[in-house]
Amino acid sequence: MSSVLLTNVRPYGEGEPVDVLVEGETIAGIGANLSADADEIVDGGGQVLLPGFVDLHTHLREPGREDAETVETGSTAAALGGYTAVFAMANTDPVADNAVITEHVWRRGREVGLVDVHPVGAVTVGLGGEKLAELGTMRHSAAEVRVFSDDGKCVHDPLIMRRALEYTRSFGGLVAQHAEEPRLTGGAQAHEGDNAARLGLAGWPAPAEESIVARDCLLAGHTGGALHVCHVSTQGTAEILRWWKSRGAAGRVSAEVTPHHLLLTDERLGTYDPVNKVNPPLRTDADAEALRAALADGTVDCVATDHAPHAAQDKDCEWSTAKPGMLGLQTALGIVNRTMVRSGLLDWRGVARVLSERPAEIAGMTGQGRPIAEGEPANLALVDADAEWTVRSAELASLGQNSPFEGMRLPGRVVATLLRGKVTAHEGKVRR
Numbered sequence: 001m002s003s004v005l006l007t008n009v010r011p012y013g014e015g016e017p018v019d020v021l022v023e024g025e026t027i028a029g030i031g032a033n034l035s036a037d038a039d040e041i042v043d044g045g046g047q048v049l050l051p052g053f054v055d056l057h058t059h060l061r062e063p064g065r066e067d068a069e070t071v072e073t074g075s076t077a078a079a080l081g082g083y084t085a086v087f088a089m090a091n092t093d094p095v096a097d098n099a100v101i102t103e104h105v106w107r108r109g110r111e112v113g114l115v116d117v118h119p120v121g122a123v124t125v126g127l128g129g130e131k132l133a134e135l136g137t138m139r140h141s142a143a144e145v146r147v148f149s150d151d152g153k154c155v156h157d158p159l160i161m162r163r164a165l166e167y168t169r170s171f172g173g174l175v176a177q178h179a180e181e182p183r184l185t186g187g188a189q190a191h192e193g194d195n196a197a198r199l200g201l202a203g204w205p206a207p208a209e210e211s212i213v214a215r216d217c218l219l220a221g222h223t224g225g226a227l228h229v230c231h232v233s234t235q236g237t238a239e240i241l242r243w244w245k246s247r248g249a250a251g252r253v254s255a256e257v258t259p260h261h262l263l264l265t266d267e268r269l270g271t272y273d274p275v276n277k278v279n280p281p282l283r284t285d286a287d288a289e290a291l292r293a294a295l296a297d298g299t300v301d302c303v304a305t306d307h308a309p310h311a312a313q314d315k316d317c318e319w320s321t322a323k324p325g326m327l328g329l330q331t332a333l334g335i336v337n338r339t340m341v342r343s344g345l346l347d348w349r350g351v352a353r354v355l356s357e358r359p360a361e362i363a364g365m366t367g368q369g370r371p372i373a374e375g376e377p378a379n380l381a382l383v384d385a386d387a388e389w390t391v392r393s394a395e396l397a398s399l400g401q402n403s404p405f406e407g408m409r410l411p412g413r414v415v416a417t418l419l420r421g422k423v424t425a426h427e428g429k430v431r432r
């Protein structure tokens, strides 16, 4: 059994530094001056030790767009970003709406071995929004799909959404909704507001998101199903979620926010650089502030990256033809540190909650998002909270280079990631 000794680390950024001994896949001990004869010693330098991050919303583009990302390159970005599990969205080509595709993605993830890759199954056949996909078959396949989403598209038909919530409930599944009422977003290019008006871009109004979120909360309550709201982007959505959760109603409703919606606003659109184009769109300062507050108080449960790599030809073009989406896996920790920790809204225990514990709970995972304690699985991220670095898209592991944070100085760097006791990333390099 191989062993790794993490010396001089501060679990959750709290207390005096300790050593953490990992034997095999498990945390074997935490204390002072633990066994120095471990196979590998990682010097923690007094840094913050967190449970490995879990991303409920990643686009790995395989199959179909392996020029933008693959399971391998996306897993590399994830491990370097501190992640030990990612959920790969179903909007691939072909769509992951059946067990053959989801098993392929799952197997590729295992082969690469850097991070647990959990395929998300589509809710409807071909993301067409009309006919439920074979959710049960995907659930009972080797990939054991539990999270279902038509992300990229909204399950807009309320009856289909109702059926999806009912059906997934029967086997402990979850519907992750891309909340966008399509009748309100035809041709939309940017947040509907002053900036879009000035720039001449067709608007995506906040109620296009909020009306679906309100509807889906009601449906989740009525059916007892589990709803997860993807990439919450408006203050109004946060208010609806806060109201809904305060009712203590039946059903389970959870929500995620992306790092880019926590930090960026539609002020950036003036350059017409499509790197800023994303769905849902970057909103206003007031929205971003409300999202940070909602994440801090638990109204929004977790951070998910919506890591959406695109090939150069799909981004380096005119705004209206460019594809929406942004890289996120390797910058998430830095953005969360900047927007939530440095601002005093969350401490590191709170970061563990929003990047690891809550997403793992929402997805019903047993081996991820666990406490840093003896006997627990060694899924860990070691974070140098003070290290500043400059984002260079070309140096990130993803094939697509569409990071909106290009050139930005970010505080906080992931020094090492461990997946079930195996060091998957250390000092900016992955180990397979």
Ligand SMILES: NC(=O)N[C@@H](CC(=O)O)C(=O)O
Residues within 6 Å of the ligand: 059, 091, 151, 152, 153, 178, 277, 278, 279, 280, 306, 308, 309, 323, 324, 325, 326
């Ligand atoms: N977020 C995006 O702008 N794009 C995502 C789809 C999605 O998350 O809706 C994509 O697949 O590129």
Ligand SMILES: [Zn+2]
Residues within 6 Å of the ligand: 151, 152, 153, 178, 230, 231, 279, 280
């Ligand atoms: Zn989406």
Ligand SMILES: [Zn+2]
Residues within 6 Å of the ligand: 057, 059, 089, 151, 152, 306, 308
């Ligand atoms: Zn997405």
